[in-house]
Amino acid sequence: xxxxxxxxxxxxxxxxxxxxxxxxxxxxxxxxxxxxxxxxxxxxxxxxxxxxxxxxxxxxxxxxxxxxxxxxxxxxxxxxxxxxxxxxxxxxxxxxxxxxxxxxxxxxxxxxxxxxxxxxxxx
Numbered sequence: 001x002x003x004x005x006x007x008x009x010x011x012x013x014x015x016x017x018x019x020x021x022x023x024x025x026x027x028x029x030x031x032x033x034x035x036x037x038x039x040x041x042x043x044x045x046x047x048x049x050x051x052x053x054x055x056x057x058x059x060x061x062x063x064x065x066x067x068x069x070x071x072x073x074x075x076x077x078x079x080x081x082x083x084x085x086x087x088x089x090x091x092x093x094x095x096x097x098x099x100x101x102x103x104x105x106x107x108x109x110x111x112x113x114x115x116x117x118x119x120x121x122x123x
Contacts, residue, residue, distance in 0.1 A: 013049040023088040
């Protein structure tokens with residue numbers, strides 16, 4: 001059996017914990033050194049405090065940057081009330097970068113205070 005978890009690099013662990021718990025309804029499971037383990041229903045999220053400019057991959061010259069960045073792999077949070085979640089995201093220092101809606105529901109394109117993008121989608 002394989003279980004999925006997600007790792008998110010952040011510059012400030014306590015701020016990240018607060019953001020993901022208060023904005024997205026995650027629960028804190030435990031502290032683990034320079035890392036916090038939080039959870040949202042069926043997925044554990046590892047928030048890892050890493051310094052801005054530190055090496056992201058040992059074999060590459062890529063450095064961590066917490067300005068807004070994009071990757072084709074991202075997290076989708078499924079929620080009943082997207083607008084309510086977006087309000088909390090903005091209040092806690094995140095960004096709302098637009099959205100879309102249709103017969104299927106709605107989606108909000110967002111980013112946490114560390115530039116990590118994610119979506120909030122109607123369940």
